[in-house]
Amino acid sequence: MNDLFSKVAYFLIIGIAFLGGINSPTALVLGFVFTLVFNNPFPVYSSKAFHLFLKISVVGLGFGMCINETLETSKQGLELTMLSIFFTISFGWLLARILKLDLKLAHLISSGTAICGGSAIAAIAPVIKAKSKTISVALGIVFFLNAVALFVFPTVGHFFNLTQAQFGLWCAIAIHDTSSVVGAALGYGDEALRIATTVKLTRTLWIIPLSILSMLLFKTKGEKIKIPYFIIVFIIAIIVNSCHIIPEPATRFIVLMAKRLLVVTLFLVGSNISINDLKASGVKPIVFAFILWLFISVFSLLYILY
Numbered sequence: 001m002n003d004l005f006s007k008v009a010y011f012l013i014i015g016i017a018f019l020g021g022i023n024s025p026t027a028l029v030l031g032f033v034f035t036l037v038f039n040n041p042f043p044v045y046s047s048k049a050f051h052l053f054l055k056i057s058v059v060g061l062g063f064g065m066c067i068n069e070t071l072e073t074s075k076q077g078l079e080l081t082m083l084s085i086f087f088t089i090s091f092g093w094l095l096a097r098i099l100k101l102d103l104k105l106a107h108l109i110s111s112g113t114a115i116c117g118g119s120a121i122a123a124i125a126p127v128i129k130a131k132s133k134t135i136s137v138a139l140g141i142v143f144f145l146n147a148v149a150l151f152v153f154p155t156v157g158h159f160f161n162l163t164q165a166q167f168g169l170w171c172a173i174a175i176h177d178t179s180s181v182v183g184a185a186l187g188y189g190d191e192a193l194r195i196a197t198t199v200k201l202t203r204t205l206w207i208i209p210l211s212i213l214s215m216l217l218f219k220t221k222g223e224k225i226k227i228p229y230f231i232i233v234f235i236i237a238i239i240v241n242s243c244h245i246i247p248e249p250a251t252r253f254i255v256l257m258a259k260r261l262l263v264v265t266l267f268l269v270g271s272n273i274s275i276n277d278l279k280a281s282g283v284k285p286i287v288f289a290f291i292l293w294l295f296i297s298v299f300s301l302l303y304i305l306y
Contacts, residue, residue, distance in 0.1 A: 006038040010271075017263045024183035025150050027263045031270020032147060040271045050268035051118075053261055054179050055230040060258025061182070061197050062237030063251040064190075070198050070238055077169055077199035080303055084173050085206055088114035088296050089213075092288075101288050104130045107214065108138035109289045113296060116204045117142050117177030123207045123226040128218040136274070137281040141289045143273045146180035149293075150266075153184045156301075164188060166304050168195030172203060173300040176293070183266050186259060204228050 013034065017027050040046060092110030096103055108130060111120040118139055125135045153175060157167040167188050175181045178200050185196035211225040241251055 003041065007041045009038070010034065010041055013267060014264055017267050018260050020260055020263075022263060024186050024263055024266050027267040028147050028150055028180075028183070028270040031267040032273050033270075035271045035273065036275070043272070046268045047272050050179070050265050050272065053265040053268065055233075057182070057258045057262040057265060058178065058197065058201065059230065059233050059237050060254050060261065061193070062234045063241045063246070063258075064255035065194055065198070065238045065241060067238050067242040069194070073195050073198045074202045077172065077195075077202065080169065080173055080300060081199065081203050081206070083303070084296055084300055085114045085203075085210070087299065088292060089210070091295055092292050095288060095291060099284055099288055101284050102134065104128055104218070105134045105138060105285060106288060107217070108134065109141060109285065110292060111210060111214070112138060112142040112176050113289065113292050115206050115210060116200065117146060117175075117180070119178065119204065119228065120207055120210070123228075124211060124214050127211050127214045127220060127225065129220055133280075137285060140274050141281065141285055142176050143269060145289060145293055146175065146177045147270065147273065149175045150180050150184050154188055157188060160301070160305065162304075164191035165195055168192035169199055170300055170304055171196040172199035174293075174297040177269075178204070179262070179265050179269055182262055186262065201231050201234060204231060 013022075013030055016022060022030065034040070089110050092106055092113070093103075095101075096106030096110075107128060108121045108124060111124045112118065114120070121135065121138050121142065124130075125138075130138075153167075153171060157170070162170065168185050168191065171181045171185050171188075171192070172195070175184060178197075181196050181200045182193065185192040205228070207228060208225060214220075240246060246254075
């Protein structure tokens with residue numbers, strides 16, 4: 001009976017989220033609290049679903065963007081993207097040795113912090129032949145910090161009176177996962193959302209050179225590099241919108257549905273945060289991840305402000 005109730009409640013929250021009844025931060029917290037109280041009734045399916053829904057949401061947001069603005073935004077964020085990735089990976093490598101942390105775990109957390117959270121960890125893990133427990137710990141810590149970022153970043157953004165353009169860029173650089181980047185920007189404004197999404201997805205392409213670097217660092221060969229193909233579909237959506245192939249009322253509806261699906265995605269993300277994985281990892285990996293995240297957050301904010 002309790003199992004049935006949890007399943008019904010789970011789908012009910014998803015339905016309310018998709019109908020626009022809750023916002024991004026609330027959805028994430030509800031997912032997290034739900035799993036603490038009832039346990040996630042669909043751990044395998046929800047994990048697969050949030051990766052799929054995130055990709056669909058991002059592609060849907062592409063129907064609200066224009067190619068010229070997207071290219072300009074990508075160009076503006078390129079220098080900060082390159083600097084932040086270089087400094088994060090370098091500092092992470094140094095910090096791991098200072099804290100005497102397992103290098104593979106440290107590299108996965110650094111990769112997730114530098115590029116795009118869970119997607120980067122999933123892409124780099126097979127390249128360096130990381131164990132499943134190492135992957136779970138890295139994902140758990142990154143998802144936990146994503147949840148914190150979703151609440152902290154808008155507050156800090158308003159405190160420093162960041163413009164939508166500044167906030168969107170900061171989110172894309174300093175928040176780990178694409179879902180939380182878009183979720184934080186969603187409540188800040190449409191321009192922030194557009195910039196955050198564009199810069200973050202451009203940043204995601206750096207998975208490819210980072211995978212090659214990871215092979216050299218850990219002396220592995222012959223492992224397949226994952227390429228984020230959904231970004232190509234996102235670009236096609238932008239081109240279709242820029243050419244006005246689909247009527248404007250239809251593209252507005254697609255963008256609205258994409259935003260609501262993103263809220264559902266954040267609920268699924270929250271329901272997959274594992275307290276047990278965080279406890280099992282000990283204090284060191286969490287301290288490492290927090291210092292690295294604080295470093296990139298402060299560095300990118302100072303860069304944007306000055």
